[in-house]
Amino acid sequence: MSSFDVLVIGAGPAGLAAAILAQQAGATTALLAPRLEARDRRTVAMLGVSVDILKQAGIFAAVEGVSAPMRTMRLVDSTRRLIRAPLVEFHASEIGREVFGYNIPHAALVSALEQAATAIGVERIDGVAASIEPDLDAVTVVTGAGDTITARLLGAADGRRSPGREAAGIGVRSWSYPQSALVVNTAHALPHDDVSTEFHTETGPFTLVPLPGLHSAVVCVERPAEAERLMGLSDDALAAEFERRSHFLLGAIRIDGPRQVFPLTGLAARKFAARRIALIGEAAHVFPPIGAQGLNLGLRDAAVFANVIAGHLADPGSAAALSAYDRGRTGDVFTRTAGVDALNRTLLTSFLPVQAARGIGLFAMDRLPALKRAAMRRALAPHL
Structure with missing residues (x-):
């Protein structure tokens, strides 16, 4: 049997970042996931504070050379509707930044995070969780190979069909487009x-x-x-x-x-922590690929996860720690879930008042620099 302060299940970018940052916070940390060959040629747009989190994890320098900076975000109304929004450009320089963020190849990001996790001393356990049993003092995980792992806190970064979320007894609201x-x-x-x-x-x-x-x-x-x-x-x-x-x-x-x-779906957990289990990434929220929110939100989960651990090292899975994590993620996740959902649905609707409201909003943002700057700063808001 192996015992740790923190066990993270899932080796996507959010899970890897959570394990690295937890180890940096002073918790003995293990990561449970099968090793898979990186074949994904998708890229991920990392915005604002996400880049800061990657720097904190010590991996940004490894991916910067294969990434592309994003200095301007341009929105173009390409509909053929009666009411259309104006072209709007958001420039990072307008809020004193050199870039909004970087578009990073997914495979390069995962590879850099795996190397950083090994270098910092995160114990990698190859395999899957066959069972997850939370108890008063610890969570016990039995792997597919029959090994037993206990941890005082489990970070469930195990995807939208999360076994960790199910073990925590946390329900979800899900929808499709x-x-x-x-x-x-x-x-x-x-x-x-x-x-x-x-x-x-x-x-x-x-x-x-x-x-x-x-x-x-x-x-x-x-x-x-x-x-x-x-x-x-x-x-x-x-x-x-x-x-x-x-x-x-x-x-x-x-x-x-x-x-x-892939089909577009959405998912939001009813809460973000329970029974010594904290939800990270797509175990907690799933977004359509609009506004580059999905993985950015997952990295903010990882950062808050580590921050809560640092403040509760005596027992990172305590009720106080779980409550702090839930409070730390609720507003950010729900606000951005509602925003992305609303933006997508305004594109699909044929209801003229909604089209008009969207057009007026973008027109106001284009013509009122203070409003525009406020929107950009909000989009890049800190995670803590």
């Missing part, structure tokens, strides 16, 4: 100039996110049938479709890698 996202990397003829551009359409956003050089990641949100049609196109035909949807902003486009399609 009539949309799917097609994700693929591209090369193009014209420079993106470190600008992330989001075209808003009647079926969802079409987003071009910078990658190093003449490359960008594309996230195309569409009706499921249309997403599958796009998935079936040849590379040349899909590239031509992207050129049209982007209004030839980046010139000629070439598909640069495999494609992925």
